[in-house]
Amino acid sequence: MSGESSQLGVRQRTGGGATRKRSKSPAVSTSHNTDNETHAKIAKQKGTGTGPYKQPSEKGYRVALALVTIVAFITRFWKINHPDQVVFDEVHFGKFASYYLQGTYFFDVHPPFGKLLFAFMGWLVGYDGHFLFDNIGDSYIDNKVPYVAFRAMPALLSTLTVPVVYLTMWESGYSLPACLTAAGLILFDNGQIGQTRLILLDSTLIFSMACSILCYIRFYKQRHNAFGRKWWKWLLLTGVSLSCVISTKYVGVFTFVTIGAAVAIDLWNMLDYRRGLSLQQFGMHFAARAFGLIVIPFFFYLFWFQVHFTVLYRSGPGDDFMTPEFQETLADNAMAEKSVEVFYNDKVTLRHKDTKAYLHSHLDRYPLRYDDGRISSQGQQVTGYPFNDTNNHWIIVPSQPFPDSVQRPVNNNDAVKLLHVVTNTYLLSHDVASPYHPTNQEFTTVSKEDADGPRYNETLFEVRIEGKRKQGLRTMSSLFKFVHHPSKVAMWTHTKPLPDWGYKQQEINGNKNLQQKSNIWFIESIIDIDPEDKRLSKEPKKIKTLPFFKKYFELQRAMFHHNNALTSSHPYASQPIQWPFLMRGVSFWTKNDTREQIYFLGNVAGWWIASSILAVFAGIVGADQLTQRRGIDALDSRTRSRLYNSTGFFWLAWAAHYFPFFLMGRQLFLHHYLPAHLASALVTGALVEFVFGVEAEEEEVVMAGQERKKERKWVPRACSESTLGSWIACATIIGIVVASFVFYAPLTYGSPGLSVEGVLRRKWLGYDLHFAK
Structure with missing residues (x-):
């Protein structure tokens, strides 16, 4: 997002337009990368170090940076040892850390980077992964788990997020009140603290997202030193940060959208011939950005999966999500060790891969009519049954008989019959609608006479083996x-x-969609197999190998499939429209004896202020566009450049991290809004300066063929010149936010317990808090 047009000190219009000349100070480039060097240069040009263009002192900024970092450390680490029990989703991510330390294969819908950080922390403190975080409320003390060390990692990243937000504002050239406002909204936010001091992934995601924005701004500031050492450094660091975002959670793609949009606009501006770049030079810029922001992140992303596969070498609870071919690469895999070749005339049990139901039949028959009036065949019922039972036993019969003394294996694409042992009937499907799916075929069974006679073809089934055919x-x-x-x-x-x-x-029933993944079955066991059967005598199984990319793509498919399948209702799920207004939170943990509870909720005042400012920004931009259409130019070029290029960039980051959730059908919770909330804090800080950090100045306007006249326009002060109004606005916002933070702190830290009156006072928007009576 370039502010190149704002570098022009004189603005000319042709064809009866006007020449506008600033009467006081020249305009400077103030896109989202404006920095203090710009103002220092102007001061030098003016020949003075005082007045509106005096060189800003970095001391105040550095002191404030140190202060917010210290306070961030305190707010994140305060009572981090409480509670000494498993809290909410710590049951998942603590468990995953233990599995990593045991080398036990597991499955999760999120990429491995954030979980590997927890495992690394456990390894550092000598934890062996013996505790599996099975239930919310399980004691860490009794089970000798170094939970404080685990929680310290996300708390540290959350602490560092605050100075990163501050530095983002500072590097963008904003005044000290603006920097403090943005950082303060994150510093004292109950949601940012509550979610990022537990064994959860969000602190890694948010810190990486904040670093991506900061690094890109630092990279863009080097645009006049293209291909220099610092230019490459910040480009590559932006790519690494983006990789950490996407390697933690897939919603990190929204940060790619944010940076990608800014890069696309920048490249589009470079393509303008007036910029003086040849097509070869433009191609070099394009290739460098593609390498730094696409290739580098992708290879880092792949690296964490390689670590994931290397560390998890033993069979575990994640086996069921993977193909048998994949499972054979794991040590101690029961499927690989107990696998037996299936022969014709074996008595077997068949199970559905997804639901784990057994293929089952019994003497009862389908009703003559279903509830919707459709007629059935009244044949013997064939169902899926969750428990092991003799009615689950079937014999695999060859389509053409051969001598019983011959043992023949069942191979891929063989045509077979299934004989139900208890009822002595054969499995059959025919052109009759199933009970629930009129478009699918009914499954039933028929007698041996029918199976060998007129209905022979309807009892034939083809075995299509997946993978190693x-x-x-x-x-x-x-x-x-x-x-x-x-x-x-x-x-x-x-x-x-x-x-x-x-x-x-x-x-x-019979599914006409053959490609559907849920059509998969497997044979669990062979019933009554002779103990002397040579199939049971096995040599020690060798662990097999698969190429990395084959394992990677298989895992990716499974992750995306199960992530999209998270559509069931949840008592604490919420909709995106509720998030900016903090309509409801999530109960993390309760303790009845002391009336303590952890309830995930943002800073009510801070979220409402930030949400209001987002609307104010949209209104300001809309008003500016409208007034320009009517020939009224109320903003000078620097102010407008800052408004669109810098604040607009932050607003884009908010929109990119918020609006896509409206398109998702999966379970959504309040914590999904935390990255967007960080971006809204940047917008709030920027608007504080825009509203309270500008002053009216006069410009001479020379209309074609007319006398000179003067117009008053709103222009920004230099970043060191904080107006009294901006300080008052900063202090007011931070004061309100701190008061709200303290008020809701007992719900954030889980201590102290609240009386009924105290709980009711905090049910401001009808939050479903515990101990309200």
Whole structure:
């Protein structure tokens, strides 16, 4: 986002326009990268070090930076040892750290970087990962868990986020009150503190996002020193920061959108021939940014997955999410060790991969009519049953008989029949609608006479093995689709229970969408296999290997699939429209004896102020555009450049981290707004300077063929010249925010316990707090 046009000290219009000449001071470039060097140069040009253009003293800025950092450390580490129990989602991310330290494979929808940081902290303090954080409220003390060390890592990153926000404002050339306002909104925010001092990923995400914005601003400030050492340094650091964002949570892509939009606008401006760049030079700029902001982040992102696969070498609870081929790369994998080749005439149990239901049948029949009036075949019911039972036993029968003395393996693409052992009937699918899905086919069973006679074809099913198709069908390790031979529908089930006539078991039907991932089944075991069967005698299993990218892409598919599947309701879920106004929070932890609770909630005053300022910014921009259309130019070029390029950049960051959530169908919670809240704090600090840090000056306007006349325009003071109004605004905002922070602190720190009256006073917007009676 360039402010190149603001470098012109004289603005000319052609064709009957006007020449406007500043009567006092020349305009300077003040895009989002404006810094103190600009003002120092102006002071030197004016020949004085005093007045509106005196060189700003860095001492005040440095003292304030040290102060906010110290206070941030105190607010983040205050009572960090309380409670000494598992809190909310610490059950997940603490568990993942333990799995890393044990080398046990697990599955999670988030990339590995943030979780690896927790494991690294545990390794530093000598923790062996023996505790698995199973339940909220489990005692850390009793289980000898170094939980303070674990919490110290996110608390430290949260502490550092505050000075990064301050430095972002300072590097952008804003006054001290503006810097303090932005940093103060993060410093005293109950939500930023509450979410980022526990064993959660958000502190890593927010710190990396803040660093990405700061590094990009520092990089953009080097634009007149393109391809210099500092230019490359800040470009690469921006890329590394972006990589840390996306390697922590996939919502980090919103930070890529923020930086990417700024880079796109900058490149578009460079393409203007008036900038004097040849196409070759433009190509070099484009390639450098692509390398630093796309290639470098991607390779760092891949690196953390390589670490993830290297550390997790043992079989664990994440096995079920991966293919058998992947699982064979893990040590102690039960699936690989207990896998047995399946032969024809084996008695087996089949299970659905996703729901873990057994293929089941019993003597009861489908009703003549379903609730919607459709007619069934009244055939024998075939259902999905969650428990092991003799009605789950089936015999794999060859489509063409062969001598019983011959043992033949079941191979990929074989056509087979399934004989239900208890009822002595054969599995069948036919062109009759299933109970819940009129477009899917019903599954039932028929007698041996029908199966060998007129309905022979309808009892044939094709075994389509996933992955290693040359390998025969094996228990546990072979995943397959069971496809009806004539109609080409895949055997499928889902979790919606059947009515009472189906004993609340799962519906089994024929799915016409063969590509659907939930069509997958596996054979769990062979029933009554002879102990002397040579298939049971095995040599020690060797751990196999897979290429990194094959493992990576498989895990990526599983992560995206399960992330999108998080659509179930949650008592503390909330909608994006509620977040800027802090309509509801999340209960993290309670203790009945002492009436203590941790309730995740932002600083009510701070969030409402920041949300109001976002609307004010939009109104100011809209008013400026409207007045310009009517020939009224109320802002000088520097002020407008700062408003659009700097504050606009911060507003873009807020929008990019907020509006995409409206398009998501997954579970959403208040903590998803924290990165956007940080951006709103930057906008608030910038607007404090815009509203209270400008003054009216006169300009001479020379209209074509007319006399000179003067206009009053609003222009900014230099960044060192903080007006009294900006200090009053800063003090007022921080004062209100601190008061709100103290008021809600017992809910943030979980101490002290509150009386009924105290809880009711804090139910300002009807928050669902505990101990309200």
